[in-house]
Amino acid sequence: MWRAVFLWVMAWLLATGTAWAETTSGEKASGAQVPKLAFGQSVDNLTDDDLPYVYTEWENFTEEDGLPNDHIFAVRCAGEKVWVGTENGLACYDKKTRKFTVWREKDGLPWRAVTGIDVDPQTGDVWLALFGGGVARLSGGRFDHFHQLNSGLVNNVVYAIAVEHDNVWCATTAGASRYNTTTKEWTIFTEKNAPMEEIWNYNVFYSPEVNKVFLAVWGSGCLEFDVPTEKWKVYLDPDREMEIDLFRDDGIIHVITTAANYVGGALWVSTYFGQCRYDGRYWRGFYAHETGLPSDFTNALRARSGQECWMCTDKGLGVVADYATDTYVSYYRNGDDSSGRAEVFRQGRKIKEVPLETSIAHNFIIAMDFDGDDVWVGTAKGLSHGIGRGYYPGVRRQPEWLNKLNSTSEK
Amino acid sequence: MAAASDSAPTVGADNRALPNQEDLPFPVDDYTLSILERINRAGAYQVPQLPLRVDPVYADTPKELDPFGRLTQPFKRYFLVQMEYTGPGRGIPEPEHVDTVKIGFLGPIEPTVSVATGGKSHEENLGQMMLRGCQLAIEEANAAGGYWRRKIPFELVVRNDNGLWGSSGDEIIRLAYIENVWAIIGTIDGANSHIAIRVALKAEVPVVNTGDTDPTFIETNIPWVLRVIADDRRQCYILADYIYKKLGLSRVGIIRASNRYGRFGVREFRDASRRLERPVPIEMAYFVGQQDFSMELQRLADAQVEAVVHWGDAEDGARILNQMREMGMKQPFFACDRCLLDDFVKIAGKNAEGVVCASPWNPARDDSRLEEFRQKFKARFGCEPETYAAHAYDGTQMLIWAIQLAGLNRAKIRDVLATRRDPWHGVTGEIMLTAVLDRASDAYLAIRENNQWKFYSREDLGLPKEVPARPVQVSQN
Numbered sequence: 001m002w003r004a005v006f007l008w009v010m011a012w013l014l015a016t017g018t019a020w021a022e023t024t025s026g027e028k029a030s031g032a033q034v035p036k037l038a039f040g041q042s043v044d045n046l047t048d049d050d051l052p053y054v055y056t057e058w059e060n061f062t063e064e065d066g067l068p069n070d071h072i073f074a075v076r077c078a079g080e081k082v083w084v085g086t087e088n089g090l091a092c093y094d095k096k097t098r099k100f101t102v103w104r105e106k107d108g109l110p111w112r113a114v115t116g117i118d119v120d121p122q123t124g125d126v127w128l129a130l131f132g133g134g135v136a137r138l139s140g141g142r143f144d145h146f147h148q149l150n151s152g153l154v155n156n157v158v159y160a161i162a163v164e165h166d167n168v169w170c171a172t173t174a175g176a177s178r179y180n181t182t183t184k185e186w187t188i189f190t191e192k193n194a195p196m197e198e199i200w201n202y203n204v205f206y207s208p209e210v211n212k213v214f215l216a217v218w219g220s221g222c223l224e225f226d227v228p229t230e231k232w233k234v235y236l237d238p239d240r241e242m243e244i245d246l247f248r249d250d251g252i253i254h255v256i257t258t259a260a261n262y263v264g265g266a267l268w269v270s271t272y273f274g275q276c277r278y279d280g281r282y283w284r285g286f287y288a289h290e291t292g293l294p295s296d297f298t299n300a301l302r303a304r305s306g307q308e309c310w311m312c313t314d315k316g317l318g319v320v321a322d323y324a325t326d327t328y329v330s331y332y333r334n335g336d337d338s339s340g341r342a343e344v345f346r347q348g349r350k351i352k353e354v355p356l357e358t359s360i361a362h363n364f365i366i367a368m369d370f371d372g373d374d375v376w377v378g379t380a381k382g383l384s385h386g387i388g389r390g391y392y393p394g395v396r397r398q399p400e401w402l403n404k405l406n407s408t409s410e411k
Numbered sequence: 412m413a414a415a416s417d418s419a420p421t422v423g424a425d426n427r428a429l430p431n432q433e434d435l436p437f438p439v440d441d442y443t444l445s446i447l448e449r450i451n452r453a454g455a456y457q458v459p460q461l462p463l464r465v466d467p468v469y470a471d472t473p474k475e476l477d478p479f480g481r482l483t484q485p486f487k488r489y490f491l492v493q494m495e496y497t498g499p500g501r502g503i504p505e506p507e508h509v510d511t512v513k514i515g516f517l518g519p520i521e522p523t524v525s526v527a528t529g530g531k532s533h534e535e536n537l538g539q540m541m542l543r544g545c546q547l548a549i550e551e552a553n554a555a556g557g558y559w560r561r562k563i564p565f566e567l568v569v570r571n572d573n574g575l576w577g578s579s580g581d582e583i584i585r586l587a588y589i590e591n592v593w594a595i596i597g598t599i600d601g602a603n604s605h606i607a608i609r610v611a612l613k614a615e616v617p618v619v620n621t622g623d624t625d626p627t628f629i630e631t632n633i634p635w636v637l638r639v640i641a642d643d644r645r646q647c648y649i650l651a652d653y654i655y656k657k658l659g660l661s662r663v664g665i666i667r668a669s670n671r672y673g674r675f676g677v678r679e680f681r682d683a684s685r686r687l688e689r690p691v692p693i694e695m696a697y698f699v700g701q702q703d704f705s706m707e708l709q710r711l712a713d714a715q716v717e718a719v720v721h722w723g724d725a726e727d728g729a730r731i732l733n734q735m736r737e738m739g740m741k742q743p744f745f746a747c748d749r750c751l752l753d754d755f756v757k758i759a760g761k762n763a764e765g766v767v768c769a770s771p772w773n774p775a776r777d778d779s780r781l782e783e784f785r786q787k788f789k790a791r792f793g794c795e796p797e798t799y800a801a802h803a804y805d806g807t808q809m810l811i812w813a814i815q816l817a818g819l820n821r822a823k824i825r826d827v828l829a830t831r832r833d834p835w836h837g838v839t840g841e842i843m844l845t846a847v848l849d850r851a852s853d854a855y856l857a858i859r860e861n862n863q864w865k866f867y868s869r870e871d872l873g874l875p876k877e878v879p880a881r882p883v884q885v886s887q888n
Binding site: 020073157242243256333364381 | 421422454455456457469470472478479483485486488489490494495497498499500502580581584588603605606607610612613626627629630632633660751
């Protein structure tokens, strides 16, 4: 009994007792207490002039520019093309011609709402998750349609799709399906053969780095599938309670997960309650009130490395810009005109606000993808393209983008 | 984030003048009109400054039932501040031509083999009553002139959620994208409800739930969803207090359906028992429709339980009770609200005497609105309304009120429902919503006495809860 109490107290002290420090100047994130750095993080010798890269050049696209619909559900970059899934059609942006090609139902698209896209690097086939319409493959200008009645797809409400070698993984509202494009074999994963406490799959991501598939499952945390061994590993919220996060940094923030990416040795997981990162030994949670990220309600995320991850929230576009130095950037649109701002935070303190003549298309962010140094962002009211001229990872003192911004404003 | 100010309307804002109170076919107060003004001023790129509910405690949970409450305070508590909808939906103009105002209905109304509910469907009797409650409310609204702005009727678009291979997701997609409904009422089964609200979140359509008592339904942080029925959490709290504090029992066994309803229904009772230092010694699950419970009951008897709590359908509950008594088990029998249905008493017969069920409302209270509803329902459908019909009637009326005020815009309908400040005077009682848009009212206990169900509130039972009193605070975003 006493041993259990002792262990509990020690766990509590480890989890919370050393977690807070105060800063004395600068603007804090709303209501923030400032967390001490997590393992592997350091702000030694940094000043407020040490800044992450901030995207200051944005261009936006809407129906007026040729998109089939402004409500963007999915974005996927592949070479010279940017594929865009919307609430009413599929679009492909050609970066050379700067023109959109559009497919609606009348053009053969099997269903109007496209919620996920992946491109097979071996064949160039484009795989589409259709929201209530199953799955489609766009190959050689033709759509092939897979649904509950003609294939092994477990459910027609498909939220996301990912290509893994010859396999296509589909995250559906009633389990995950895997389609082998060579053998034509379908495999269904539900609570019967996978550690899914619930079967409501929400997102899927394949990491070639570790040859694993990661599923974000609504109500069942994050599931990791090792491709060679076909073994599952599950990450759940350790406190097992819906209404609280008992200890910070003890695991996944909440079981209602929305996306999971594994890049650069780190697993990043988003939820509607905050975001988190796991490096194989330590978890770190990110809450808006202590980081400066726009919101805890996160529709999806995309990791660029083990240090940088972009969060699609309902109140702006948030970036863990440099995990090592606890540095964040949040992008906002101001209102009816296209201007906005980027806010740079470190340890919960705002260290820089950057005015943007043109910012993201809307603050309700649903999807994003990387395109080399550029980023493409799907919002509820248009598509945004952040131009990463001179992009660098981490932080730099007096970076070029800032000098350029200052010289522009002086003129 | 940009918030709508008092300046000129923004892109996509609704420039129509607000309705005069005297023009409206229903009462509306100045506060609600001021909220509507703010909502209409916001367009696609602005979020209106609306009051957000702030609850001191989630779901009125007493301190002693707080998770890990005896050990520490959690790092973060969720569901205390109301979720906002921050998307561009308010900027979508009303369609120019509509013949009817469509409201979707999703519920278990046809018998099938359902993957979602774990086999043969079993909730059609509940779904049919829910449908009737909705129909009555729609018919009354149409008799009063329909949608007042265009003088067109409301139309209920009915879909079954019991279909093969988890087709409830398909049904709600079709309601949202093909039928273009303005809001959806549904559903009862917890799994189907979760599927529905995930679709609602992406398709941005309001969902009013009137029959799913799964506590986790609302614990998903989705700003498009509200519920007007007291959930199993609140039913479990009052049952636990009654069993442990009033009756002084300490070894209580559980027998429950092996489905989501049973699994999640008893969770808060099990947790409450442990937190009150009377952990449940045994929990047995059975298949829906099972006939022979001798193995499960023998295990409960062997565990020397002083009472049995059942969570499942009425027919199963009654058969379990009868077999308990046949086996000589005399322990008190407690159950969820589904055992208040007529089928339970019909099958249990005299064994029903003394049974105690949780109830999300008090249908025996003296209320002229309730009596009027009963008479109208009986005249229309030839049967007495029960829990699912009454809550569906209330939920549909609330939704129609919101549509009448907000107009044909899903985001604004959501806003009007989410910001209602005063209680809704429904046939099921006063409906106040919490910060997470769940019904705030306490559950009741129904005790079978002299061949009748007698309903008791916490006050009647002398079981007050130590939680902060309402009304809730509101804060500007």
